[in-house]
Amino acid sequence: MAGRRVVITGMEVLAPGGIGVKDFWGLLSAGRTATRGITFFDPSPFRSRVAAEADFDPWAHGLGPQEIRRMDRAAQFAVVAARQAIADSGLDLGSVAPHRTGVAIGTAVGATTGLDREYRVVSDGGRLDLVDHGYAVPHLYDYFVPSSFAAEVAWSSGAEGPVAVVSTGCTSGLDAVGHATGLIRDGSADVMIAGATDAPISPITVACFDAIKATTPRNDDPEHASRPFDRTRNGFVLGEGAAVFVLEEREAARRRGAHLYAEIAGFASRCNAFHMTGLRPDGREMAEAIRAALDEARTNPDEIDYVNAHGSGTKQNDRHETAAFKRSLGEHARRTPVSSIKSMVGHSLGAIGSIEIAASVLAMENNVVPPTANLHEPDPECDLDYVPLTARDQRTDAVLTVGSGFGGFQSAMVLTRPDRDRA
Known part of the structure; x- marks a missing residue:
């Protein structure tokens, strides 16, 4: 099986x-x-x-x-x-x-x-x-x-x-x-x-x-x-x-004729074994989790249409994530819309990862990328496309959603349309 x-x-x-x-x-x-x-x-x-x-x-x-x-x-x-x-x-x-x-x-x-x-x-x-x-x-x-x-x-x-x-x-x-x-x-x-x-x-x-x-x-x-x-x-x-x-x-x-929202195509988790609350600025551990999830999903970085970021609103996390996306997705990171729904619903700690999975699925269902609210003055060190203020219409077939947690935990999941050919 x-x-x-x-x-x-x-x-x-x-x-x-x-x-x-x-x-x-x-x-x-x-x-x-x-x-x-x-x-x-x-x-x-x-x-x-x-x-x-x-x-x-x-x-x-x-x-x-x-x-x-x-x-x-x-x-x-x-x-x-x-x-x-x-x-x-x-x-x-x-x-x-x-x-x-x-x-x-x-x-x-x-x-x-x-x-x-x-x-x-x-x-x-x-x-x-x-x-x-x-x-x-x-x-x-x-x-x-x-x-x-x-x-x-x-x-x-x-x-x-x-x-x-x-x-x-x-x-x-x-x-x-x-x-x-x-x-x-x-x-x-x-x-x-x-x-x-x-x-x-x-x-x-x-x-x-x-x-x-x-x-x-x-x-x-x-x-x-x-x-x-x-x-x-x-x-x-x-x-x-x-x-x-x-x-x-x-x-x-x-x-049984069920409606298939999405396939969970890839998942991986890593730990930085570094600090209870701190993050290395290079984003290496999150990048490794992303690469492993992409490998399991048989998905190339340039096939990701949207990244649902952890985006907590703390300086070290936002910079860490930006580095991780660049490290794992390469040049495609600069062409990929990224957003954080925590700007709208806050950070519900352990629950937010599942709430963000739901947001990722709905982005695919509706071909709409949700925005990052309240993003008026982008941090120069966070120089990717963070979809400020307004949702964006976009065909979305594969979504990467990530999480970062105290203790050094870094997780990544790839969600795709259920009829996608993985051969």
Whole structure:
């Protein structure tokens, strides 16, 4: 079974400014931003007080009171997105042996929102050194183990095959889908429900990024605070959300008449083994991941029509990526449109890789390259075509999407039209 081709047949996105695929793509294609001042808690003590919050109502999306009580916000995202992705795929999971259906969910920070909230409860707002666990939510253990996210999705869908959480920082969303693709290719599963979720907008997360000055202090203009590749950028905007996909073996999906969004043609990951948060300026490790993904996809650099960048809006990342694209794509890098959707939906940590896969798929579906919002003054060191401000009509048959994460993780995925000849 080795070498089976894997396609996306269903997907759902829960993102800031776009709950559902249609609204998500509407936001991106219009170049609108969903960044705003933090409303989930009082942000006044913090240096950075902006975020990209999702207008998500669990009741409106069919979750019952017990599910809402049991699940952290990020788990709620994952379950709702998985249910909608399965519905979108048209796949009757009852027709697939349960042990041939698996789940792979990525997350960087797990149940941060729930843990933060419950600590405030059991410590009486931080006043007690010896906390009283009797005041905690009954399912607190599930918040401590991120594997509960994948378990919730598996229970919801009846999947009894390989089930795992992938947590590799900000590349988790790419890596979870890459892991799921590998399981179908090698015959360990026929269907995988894969994606990522994170809901990190909480005081503890904001404090952590404040401490290392990674997030922007542009609090007076939250709508334009996220500005990747711009000379005036000064940090990323924290976000939240989820994207989940149904992956199937291509020929089986064709036989049942499924809509094939895209093929996951190549995936690779590397680590720089260099620094917890730092990046070498030459982009070598990301370039190696890109080359390996292109090789697996049997795709030449000059066949890439669009690059969906990590584009976090930090100076070292944007320069590192620019160098990596030049190193891996050669002269074609200068002719290839590149953009960062984090300029519009913020950086949802582990979830963003999957959200960016969805954006890449929709770019192919619609032959439109989404823009980099807020890019008015390009950094001279970032001298590629970053599609500023306005979406661009362009035939797109192959997309490269990349991610970069704390710990030195660098991941790359090549998505192509499902009918592409790879011979």
